Amino acid sequence: MTIEEVAKLARLARIEISEEEKAEFVANFDSILAYVDIIKKATVEGIKPEIGELRNVMREDENPYEGGTFTDKILNQAPATQDKFVKVRKIL
Amino acid sequence: MIDLKNLTIEKAHEAMKAGEYTSRQLTQAYLDVIAEKNKNIFAFIEVFDDALVQADAADAVFKSGKATLLTGIPFGTKDNILIEGKHASAASGILVPYISTYDATVIKLLKEQGAVFLGRTNMDDSAMGSSTQTSYYGITKNPHDESRVPGGSSGGSAAAVASDMSLVALGTETCGSVRQPAALCGLVGLKPTYGALSRNGLIAMGNSLDQAAPMTKTVRESEIIFQTLSKYDPMDSTSVSEELRITNYELQKGSTPSKKIGIPRSFFAKGLDNEVEKNFNESVEKLKNAGYEIVDLEMPDLEYSLAVYYIIMPAEVSTNLSRFDGIRYGLSLDGKDLLEVYEKSRGTGFGKEVRRRILLGTYILSHGYYDAYYNKAVLLRDKITREIKKAFESVDFIMTPTTPTPAFKIGEKMDDPVAMYLCDIFAAPANLSGIPAIAIPSGETASGLPLSVQFISPHWGESSLFEIGKKFETLR
Numbered sequence: 001m002t003i004e005e006v007a008k009l010a011r012l013a014r015i016e017i018s019e020e021e022k023a024e025f026v027a028n029f030d031s032i033l034a035y036v037d038i039i040k041k042a043t044v045e046g047i048k049p050e051i052g053e054l055r056n057v058m059r060e061d062e063n064p065y066e067g068g069t070f071t072d073k074i075l076n077q078a079p080a081t082q083d084k085f086v087k088v089r090k091i092l
Numbered sequence: 093m094i095d096l097k098n099l100t101i102e103k104a105h106e107a108m109k110a111g112e113y114t115s116r117q118l119t120q121a122y123l124d125v126i127a128e129k130n131k132n133i134f135a136f137i138e139v140f141d142d143a144l145v146q147a148d149a150a151d152a153v154f155k156s157g158k159a160t161l162l163t164g165i166p167f168g169t170k171d172n173i174l175i176e177g178k179h180a181s182a183a184s185g186i187l188v189p190y191i192s193t194y195d196a197t198v199i200k201l202l203k204e205q206g207a208v209f210l211g212r213t214n215m216d217d218s219a220m221g222s223s224t225q226t227s228y229y230g231i232t233k234n235p236h237d238e239s240r241v242p243g244g245s246s247g248g249s250a251a252a253v254a255s256d257m258s259l260v261a262l263g264t265e266t267c268g269s270v271r272q273p274a275a276l277c278g279l280v281g282l283k284p285t286y287g288a289l290s291r292n293g294l295i296a297m298g299n300s301l302d303q304a305a306p307m308t309k310t311v312r313e314s315e316i317i318f319q320t321l322s323k324y325d326p327m328d329s330t331s332v333s334e335e336l337r338i339t340n341y342e343l344q345k346g347s348t349p350s351k352k353i354g355i356p357r358s359f360f361a362k363g364l365d366n367e368v369e370k371n372f373n374e375s376v377e378k379l380k381n382a383g384y385e386i387v388d389l390e391m392p393d394l395e396y397s398l399a400v401y402y403i404i405m406p407a408e409v410s411t412n413l414s415r416f417d418g419i420r421y422g423l424s425l426d427g428k429d430l431l432e433v434y435e436k437s438r439g440t441g442f443g444k445e446v447r448r449r450i451l452l453g454t455y456i457l458s459h460g461y462y463d464a465y466y467n468k469a470v471l472l473r474d475k476i477t478r479e480i481k482k483a484f485e486s487v488d489f490i491m492t493p494t495t496p497t498p499a500f501k502i503g504e505k506m507d508d509p510v511a512m513y514l515c516d517i518f519a520a521p522a523n524l525s526g527i528p529a530i531a532i533p534s535g536e537t538a539s540g541l542p543l544s545v546q547f548i549s550p551h552w553g554e555s556s557l558f559e560i561g562k563k564f565e566t567l568r
Contacts, residue, residue, distance in 0.1 A: 001455075006451065009455055010451060013410060013414075013454045014417075014435050014438055015442065015447055016435040016436055016438070016439030017439055017451075021444070021447070025448060028448060029451075029452060031509070032509060032510060036402050037399075038395070038399050039396055039399050039400060039403070039465075040468075042396050042472055044468060047478075049471065049474050057329040057330075070193070076191075077189075077422075078419070078420055079418065079422075080424070086420060088419055088430055088433070089427070089428075
C-alpha cells in the first residue's frame with residue numbers, strides 16, 4: 001500500500017486525514033492485510049453461501065403516520081435547518 | 093446499608109417486595125457509589141438526572157402489586173443504545189451532540205418492566221476496540237487493577253457492574269465486545285444467538301454480527317435479562333420470528349441432558365497465557381469430575397475466524413458509517429462546499445481507529461480487491477459455520493478460554509492494531525456463525541486478575557448455556 005492509495009481511500013470515504021496519519025495507515029494496513037492474508041491458503045471449493053428459506057421480512061407499506069408527526073423531533077437533530085428543511089451547502 | 097457487592101436481581105427484587113428498601117433507596121445507593129468511584133474508574137459517561145424519578149415510578153409499581161423481576165432494577169446502558177430524549181454517541185466525537193429520537197426495542201422492553209436507567213456507559217469509539225481506550229470521552233479503568241484496561245468495547249458496562257456502580261448492565265457485541273470485558277472484569281457476559289435480541293435502536297457497527305448483550309455478576313441474572321429481551325421485533329428485519337426460534341434447538345437436541353463438551357485445542361493453543369491455560373485445564377478437570385464428558389475436537393477452519401472477521405466487519409463498518417455525514421444529525425463542521433463538510437465532519441468526528449477501519453473497509457470493497465477479500469471471506473464464513481454445526485452433531489457444548497490473556501496494561505497494544513485485534517480471537521467464531529456463547533468467571537491469576545472460560549452452544553441453545561453456566565458456578 002502507498003500514501004497515494006491511502007489518500008484515494010480517504011477521498012472515497014469522504015474523510016479528511018493528515019499527511020502524518022496517511023503514513024501511519026500505510027504501515028497499519030500492511031500489517032493488517034498481512035494478517036488477513038491467511039485466508040488465501042484456505043480452500044472454499046464447493047462452498048456456496050447457504051441461503052435459508054426466503055421470506056418477506058418487510059412490512060406492507062400501509063397505514064402511514066400522519067405527515068409531520070416526527071418532523072420537528074428529527075429536524076431538531078439536524079445541524080442546520082431553515083423552515084422545515086435541512087440546510088446544506090450549495091450542491092450545483 | 094445494602095450489600096451491593098453480593099446483590100443480584102432476585103435478591104433486590106425480594107427485598108423491594110418485602111419492603112426492606114425501595115427502588116429509590118437502591119438507586120440512590122448506586123448513585124452514591126458512582127459519586128465516589130466514577131471520577132476515577134470512569135465507567136459512566138453521563139449519569140441521568142431522572143434516575144430517582146424512574147425509581148419512584150418503579151416503587152409505585154411495587155405498591156400496585158404488579159412488579160416483575162426487573163422492576164426497579166438499576167441498569168447501566170452502553171452509549172450506543174438509544175433511550176429517547178437522552179444523548180447517545182457510541183462514545184464517538186461525530187455523535188456528541190446527538191439526542192435519541194426514539195427508544196431502542198431492548199430499552200422499550202426494559203421500560204415496560206420498570207427498569208431504572210442510571211446512565212450511559214463508556215465504550216470504545218463506535219464500538220471499535222477491545223480496551224475502552226479509544227472513547228472520545230476518555231479511558232475506563234479496570235476496577236480489579238486500575239493500571240489495567242477493563243476490556244472493550246463494552247468496558248464501561250463491565251467496569252460499572254464490577255465496581256458496584258450498577259447492579260447489571262447492557263452492552264453490545266460485534267466480536268466479543270461483551271464477553272471479553274466480562275472476562276477481564278470477572279463477570280458473566282452472554283452473546284445471544286444472532287436474531288434473538290432486536291438490533292432496532294442500537295447504533296450499528298457490523299449489521300450481520302451485532303447483538304445487544306447482558307453483563308451481570310451471575311448466570312441467573314443473565315438468564316433473566318435474556319428472557320425479557322429475547323423477542324421477535326418487526327422493526328429489525330433480521331429478528332427471528334417466535335415459531336422459528338423455539339423449535340429450532342429443541343428439535344436438534346431432544347430432551348436428553350447436555351453433558352458432552354468438545355474442546356478445539358489446536359484453535360486456541362497458540363499464544364495462550366500460562367495462567368489462562370492452567371486455569372482452563374483446571375476448569376475442564378472440574379467439569380469432568382462433575383460428570384461431563386470431555387472430547388477433543390479438530391476444527392481446522394476456526395483458525396481463519398478472526399481474519400474473516402477483519403474483512404467482513406470493516407466492509408460493513410465502511411458502509412454503515414457512511415450515514416454520519418454532518419448533515420442530518422451529529423457533528424457538523426463547515427466547509428466551502430458539501431464535499432468539504434463531509435470530509436471535515438467525518439475526519440474530525442471519527443476517532444483514529446474508526447477512520448482506520450472505514451478506510452480498510454473501503455479498500456476491501458474496492459474494485460480489484462472485492463473478490464480476493466470480501467467474497468472469499470463470505471464463503472469462508474459459511475465454511476466455518478458448517479464446521480461448527482458439524483461439531484455440534486457430536487457434542488452439546490464447545491468450550492474455550494474467553495480471552496488469551498487476563499486484563500492488560502493501559503496503553504498497551506495501542507500502536508499495534510493487529511495485537512489489539514487478537515484479543516478477540518476466541519470470540520470470532522460465535523459472531524460469524526450467529527451461535528450463542530457465554531463467558532463465565534473461572535478464577536483468578538496469582539495477582540488477582542479475573543480469568544474466564546466460555547461455553548458455546550448451537551443456535552438458540554441459550555437455555556443449555558444457562559444450565560451449564562449455573563453448574564459451573566458451583567464448581568469453580
